Amino acid sequence: MRSFSTLSRLSLAVSAALSLFTTSTQAQDVNTTLSNATAGSVFVSPPRDLAFALNVPSDSTTDLYFSLMFPEGTSWAAVGLGSDRMAGALILLAYPSESGQNVTFSPRIASGHSEPVFTPEIKVEALEGTGLDNGTFIFNGRCTNCRSWSDGKGKIDVASKSQNMIYATGDTSTLKSDSFDAPLRMHYNYGTFTLDMAHATGPAGVPAIDRSENSTLIATTQGLSKEGKKDVAAIMHAIIMVFVFVGLYPFGIFVLHLGSWVRWHGINQGFALILTIIGSSLGFSISKYYNRSKKVNSAHQVIGILIFIFIFAQFTLGFLHHRTFKKTQQTTKMAPIHVWMGRVIIVMGVINGFLGFPLAQASQYNYVLAGLVLFLFPAMMLVLVTKKFIQKRWNKSKNEPAGYNLEPWNQPNGQAGQGNNPQQPMGQNVSIPAASTYMPYHAQAKGGLGPQQNTREYV
Structure with missing residues (x-):
């Protein structure tokens, strides 16, 4: 009996211990779930094209856990x-x-x-849940050294209740790359916010983000918010240079061949030179903002610099040739160089345009450039060929002989059959008067055949 009682008590003790352990484990799971749901500060951008959540592990002095989300159609998303x-x-x-x-x-x-530079010293581990999920790109990560960087020059204060942060998203361009230093276009939306680091401190783990349309900010405060920003300098650079090399410079050659309008040719090319200087200056200025162009070693940049130099040489040759021609009324040796250099510059400019759009991560605009080239250049050539054909026919018609006159009696001054030539026809004996000098014979003399009869009388 005593042995049975002892076994019974032991069984009850074990059951109680197991029950207590289960209850404790369930309570810990609940606390962990609640911690994961609340021990993180969450930010959602006003256009809802970016969501960011940060967790500061309470048991680590170096790690940070975070989740970064952005929808399909947004080229990139970033938090600073x-x-x-x-x-x-x-x-x-x-x-x-x-x-x-x-x-x-x-x-x-x-x-x-300017475009930030990839820093491999920052170690980030991708965690479960990273990928494309129902139209949303998600990156869940753990960073082992994101609390301080650049030898301590940059850092975050994990005790701050209003840590400064920035965010930005790209436009709708189709950026897809496995490279860590993929080139970016300028941000489309951007802004600032503050994040409560103390609220984000808790058990280690990726903080959850409410993906519903009604999701709100958690322990974060929206600051500056700008939407729809574009790189205006890059856009103007492209528009000006295309207008110059597909429009103005070819038009200057066009007016010279169409009507030999030397003055308008000079004015047009001078205006094109001014626009070229403006467009090139914009190109030089925006090069420093992007990693792909900071070193000025791309084909587009090298060719652009060469064209810029050639244009000044071309304009100088044209000016000197025209000034000499006005004095001597004779062509110069500079003329053929000026002509051929101009043609080469236009061709190089068009080719450089096709190289520029891919450099700007806007290859789709090459179709627009190709359409302009295929329409404008043939249209100008067609007008010039048509003008040359009409002028040739006109000159030929002016030089043709008058031909045989079917109504010689209608010639003025009694020169019937002779046109405007008062000389005697060939073969005419000069000693014999022309037939036109003889008066018609009228038999009116006495003893003649009688008065002249009217032809109607014989009808």
Whole structure:
């Protein structure tokens, strides 16, 4: 009996312990779930093209957990840690992979208002849930050294209740790359916000983001918000240079061949030169904002510099030739060089346009450029060929002989049959008067045949 009682008590004790352990485990799971749902600060951009959540593990002095989301159709999304401006900020950047089914994450550091540079020293591990999910790109990550960077020049304060942050998203261009230093276009939407780091502190894990349309900010405050920004300088550079090399310079040659309008040719080419200087200056200025153009070593940039030099030489040759021609009324040796250099510059300019759009991550505009070239150039050539054909026919008709006159009696001054030539016809004996000098014979003399009869009388 005592042995049975002991076994019974032992069984009850074990059952109680198991029950207590189960209850404790369930409570811990509930606390963990609640912690994961609340121990994180969440930001959603006003256009809802970016969502970001941050978790500061309470058991680590180096790690940060985060989730970055953006919808399909947005070329890239980024959040900058530690500053309300780009300079010195650590940029957590994500964009679609080459396949379009995953996410490429690229930690970068910005040095100013220019494209940030990939920084491999920042170590980020992709966690479960990363990829494309129901039209949304998601990157869940753990960064082991994102609290301080650039040798301590940049850092975040994990105790701050209003840590400065920035965000930005790209436009709708189709950026897909597996490269960590893929080239970017200028941000389309951007702004600032502050994040409560103390609220984000808790058990380690990727914080959850409410993906519903009614999701709200959690422990974050919206600051500056700008939407629809475009790189105006790059756009104007493209418009001006296409207008110059597809429009103005060819038109200057066109007016010279169409009507030999030398003055208008000079005015047109001078105006084109001014626009070329403006457009090239814009190109030089925007080169410093993008990693792909900072070193000025792309084919588009090298050819552009050569064209810029050739245009000044071309304009100088044209001016000197025209000034000499006005004095001597004779052509110069500079004329053929001027002509052929102009043709080469136009061809190089058009080719450089086709190289420029891919450099600007806007290859789709090459179709527009091709359409302009295929329409305007043949149209100008057609007008010139038509003008030459009409002029040739006109000159030929002016030089043709008058031909045989079917109504010689209608010639003026009694020169019937002779046109305007008062000389005697060939074969005419000069000693014999012309037949036109003889008066018609009228038999009116006495003893004649009688008065002249009217022909009607014989009818």
